[in-house]
Amino acid sequence: MRNLLLTLRYDGSRYHGWQIQPNGDTVQQRMTDAFYKLSGKKENIIGCSRTDSKVHADMFCCNVRTQCAVSCEKIPDALNFYLPGDISVYDCREVPESFHARYDCRGKEYIYLIYNGKYRNPFYENRALFYPYFIDERMLNAEAAAFAGKYDLSAFCSSGSEVKDRVREIYASSVERSGDLVRFKVSGSGFLYNTVRIMAGTLLEIQQGKIEKGTISRIIESKNRLAAGATADGCGLYLSRVFY
């Protein structure tokens, strides 16, 4: 039995996230179907995370235990042949049989992308939040630094999550501009449901004056979801790195 670690990139616009569900097309479903065509067996593809509807990935990892004998070198092209054009596998390697893409994940980095031009840009439709108002990226970068640290993420977790231990470590958090694109980048040991989208929404509300500057630490301490900003749209979110 081989255990394969696959790395892929996908445009999530058309998908209801990673995880297979009865109604709606998902990336895991497409990967399962493609792997079935390759190996002739219905394998369980284990993802590193459940991304939401419309969320993208520049790097997403999954593992699959299989008898399939195709060489690692050939697997990406073979799977891409069966996958739709908005999903692309770009790496495949063998890992120990005990390796689990989710449990062994030591951290992730996300980027929340904002298109900050005056008029919408067709090339960022569904691929960035369109926000045509003033953004002071230096001010937001200074604010975003307060997200770093090890703490209970309850204020940045959508209600409905039943996770008990909500303490995670946020390694780094920054905001930078390149032309009309503003990127909020955050890495950490783990994230709860909607965490990055709520952090992005909080930064936008600080920009808008709805949330006071310098209060992110207080919001963290409150552990109160209502103290943070609204959940920013999924279309701007990219899983950008996965650490093992």
Next chain:
Amino acid sequence: MRNLLLTLRYDGSRYHGWQIQPNGDTVQQRMTDAFYKLSGKKENIIGCSRTDSKVHADMFCCNVRTQCAVSCEKIPDALNFYLPGDISVYDCREVPESFHARYDCRGKEYIYLIYNGKYRNPFYENRALFYPYFIDERMLNAEAAAFAGKYDLSAFCSSGSEVKDRVREIYASSVERSGDLVRFKVSGSGFLYNTVRIMAGTLLEIQQGKIEKGTISRIIESKNRLAAGATADGCGLYLSRVFY
């Protein structure tokens, strides 16, 4: 009567080019429909060029003579409200009544975009030619310089074109890489049918050794379409600047 010069950007993936045609969705049709909703009259929208099916524009200009009284400042947002998300108007200004977007155009710049990664990238699907083989961009840049000059473009014009005067001036031509993206950029006084796509195809065939290095000048002199390379796919082509 006002004459308005509109500047737009579009993702051409879903369109059969700019020009209205009986079968197939076009950008001109969408612009005409949006302008009708704005002004209540069916106006003739005059484009700077006819782009092909699947071809994109970062900058496309068109003019419309109209009685519509909406201020220039408000027109982009008003049109974008009626346009689909893959077309976006980002500038509107009044020009003299005699101004014609096509006849008064003094030159254009195109970019042919190649995604040169080993595996396809979902974020460039339909937005770049996927070419996973070796490209020596420095060599191609040196070759591309030979496109500059004033000459008869017959070797770089698809058969079927009935244009008689085929002399145009190519101002500049270059190839550069940024990561996995290779850009062939060319500007000139005007272009014939498929010119930039044939130039791009010629460069790729030089890379492949199908066309000998150092022979672009000879291909130009031959005025023979068969001496040049195949027409590269429309999905990689962007109209990037229009000069007046």
